[in-house]
Amino acid sequence: MGDLRNSPLLTDLYQFTMLQGYLRKGMRGRAAFEFFVRKLPPERNFLVAAGLDTLLDYLEAVRFTDDDLSSLSKAGNFSQELLDYLAGFRFRGDVFAVAEGMPVFENEPIVRVEADIKEGQLVETRLINLVHFQTLIASKAARCMLAAGEGTVLVDFGVRRAHAAEAGILAARAAYIGGFAGTSTVAAAVEFGIPVFGTMAHSFIEAQESESEAFLSFARANPSGATLLIDTYDTLKGAETAVRIAPQLAEEGISIRGVRLDSGDLESLSREVRKILDRGGLKEARIFASGNIDEYSILALHAAGAPIDGFGVGTRLDTSADAPYLDSAYKLVEYDGKPRFKKSEGKETYPGRKQVFRLLTGEKMQEDILTLAGDRQEGTPLIEKVMSGGRRISPAKGLDEIARCCREKIRFLPDRLKSLDAASPYPVRISRSLLELYEASRRILQSPPSPDTARE
């Protein structure tokens, strides 16, 4: 199937069955779809928008190869009209979005697609698949950074328990946006230019005759500065071993960058290890910790004053373990110039194309206003046009710039939202014009002009 990541077949079957319907009826009106999070998980006081740039890559690249069309025609009973349409399919729509790295809240559109309804429909599944996941992970990463504080280095270690291949590299990307220093995942470093970090595994030590021999051979093979894993047999003895081999390595011009703890009571062990290293002349060596780390354990260790300089955050970051998904949706909000919405119980959506204005008092965010695109409000509008006619308007932003934006904007968050505990929600006010449109749309549905549930 070639590269799954740009495959138009990475989608739900119903996109194609609906397309048959649109084609059969000759529907070619312009549609606006918005992707947003309905409600934040109780474990999140804010989200960090992420994934836009990978989405724009996809939208620029996606097309159907002959192989795709042949596979598709075998997978279902599709009309020739559909297959012909898909053969010429390109995404030629416009995209409006919140900048990656920006804090966002419930009901705020993260991405809006304006396009021929068939194009807007067809990209739905992959759009959610990319933006939902990266927003999820960037949000988790930002929490880890808030717990760690600026001086502590956090590195994504999660690829092995990320949910398959692409999650591994996109988690690294999203974590970097959220403030991480880098990742252990080589493919993410190669694809996104993210700094890459690594230490060593227990197996390397177990395979050798002694821990000291393993440390020596690892440091000699990686003379630019090795981080030694010291908990394979006994963490404190491991630290002593590191101290004991250091002079020999120093003679060879090799320094020990640090040690890694991966098990046990990290608070007491890090204190003891720090003492051993300091006494042994390794004051510069840093203590790195890993093993079931997340924002809660980072905060607890920090609060206890554990002398840990950096953390490898793996599984719980890459799976966003305490909130592994967001209640999000990609909804039609306008078609052919008319606002649209659904009234499904508990899942109502606001009609119309929207804008978000953010009000700050000094350097603190005060309130967001969710309103209709084109309205004027106080504050700064968050949603900007990023793609026109299927092409990016500006070159892709660098990840460093996005991460800087994220760091800066998170500084502006009200302090209560920076807590790991659930805080009273950030206010997202619905503007009068949007409320009026919403009420008008409801009224139309409540008094249908025909026995059918019709809209005017």
Added chain:
Amino acid sequence: MGDLRNSPLLTDLYQFTMLQGYLRKGMRGRAAFEFFVRKLPPERNFLVAAGLDTLLDYLEAVRFTDDDLSSLSKAGNFSQELLDYLAGFRFRGDVFAVAEGMPVFENEPIVRVEADIKEGQLVETRLINLVHFQTLIASKAARCMLAAGEGTVLVDFGVRRAHAAEAGILAARAAYIGGFAGTSTVAAAVEFGIPVFGTMAHSFIEAQESESEAFLSFARANPSGATLLIDTYDTLKGAETAVRIAPQLAEEGISIRGVRLDSGDLESLSREVRKILDRGGLKEARIFASGNIDEYSILALHAAGAPIDGFGVGTRLDTSADAPYLDSAYKLVEYDGKPRFKKSEGKETYPGRKQVFRLLTGEKMQEDILTLAGDRQEGTPLIEKVMSGGRRISPAKGLDEIARCCREKIRFLPDRLKSLDAASPYPVRISRSLLELYEASRRILQSPPSPDTARE
């Protein structure tokens, strides 16, 4: 980077830094690594092994292209010796594994790799990345099936909130192993031959002038049997609309296969909708439900007698939302003929290459015995050789065969494990020979023959 899924760069940096160490020391001994789950999440009474076949595909295919080597040499400070080794790298090891679809428990090896230590080390990250995720999802899917019972159709709807691209198709594969009837993900249907299902989205209805018009055009465009989504505005009115248009469609030779509910109180709505359909002559039309479905809601609806014929299970399946990861590891258990293990606090592992024997009483599983490979015990051994010298021993099993195996083996589970509630654990007995090896290994580490933490 080409296809990420077979990329050798989808790995942790430390695999390469360790390889430099192994190469520098000339270590070429044979190693055995085992992948297992340390402890089941409290939400799981059993796991279903999955992912083996995709792993074997990877092991047969993985190699370093010139581009990979050039990217790698830019990503870190690697020796020419390493780059030369990687240029010729092929996986030439042996693999032993539990069959896909088999229930497994804590500490039981799901996969064992026996290979030159460098090869066994280098494949670690992707091996875990593939097998951990698919085992996670197959286990969740099997629980959904236990809740649903044999007569109910379950379909994977999760690709949009799966964690990026590959998770979408591998979740579909794992869910099919766990008993699902199919998936909505076209790419999974194409790649794995899984049956593909689809209905329609709210946007299709909202874009049209009335619900009835949308239903008619959708059914006409998909005349082989459409499932109509009836909750966009009002579920009961939607059902009435389906009944009202049915005669017209019947005249055109088009039948309505069923309706889908996606919001609201599914129990009471399904009863009301069933009445409307039956009264309206649509007794054959099936009721399909979706929206935040998981094994718990399926069981509750079933217990209440809700007339629902099938469920689309999405986000909570594809993210394994109540247990989004497994406490799993890939550990060196033998090197150069000697058993190895780590003693890290709370993460001790059993040394030596292992086998699992499963004892049944009649058709009920009674106990597993975890022992050393080569031991004889009562019961059926679960771990078989599947790859020799880097090539599969037998052709890949079909997914249907794997799913049948899973269904059969789950029948043999003790009844208490089939409950969704936490049950007393299935007994995995450690054999005397394995315990003796474990104790001997601990003793060696507790009385090191040198000041270093050495092993003999």
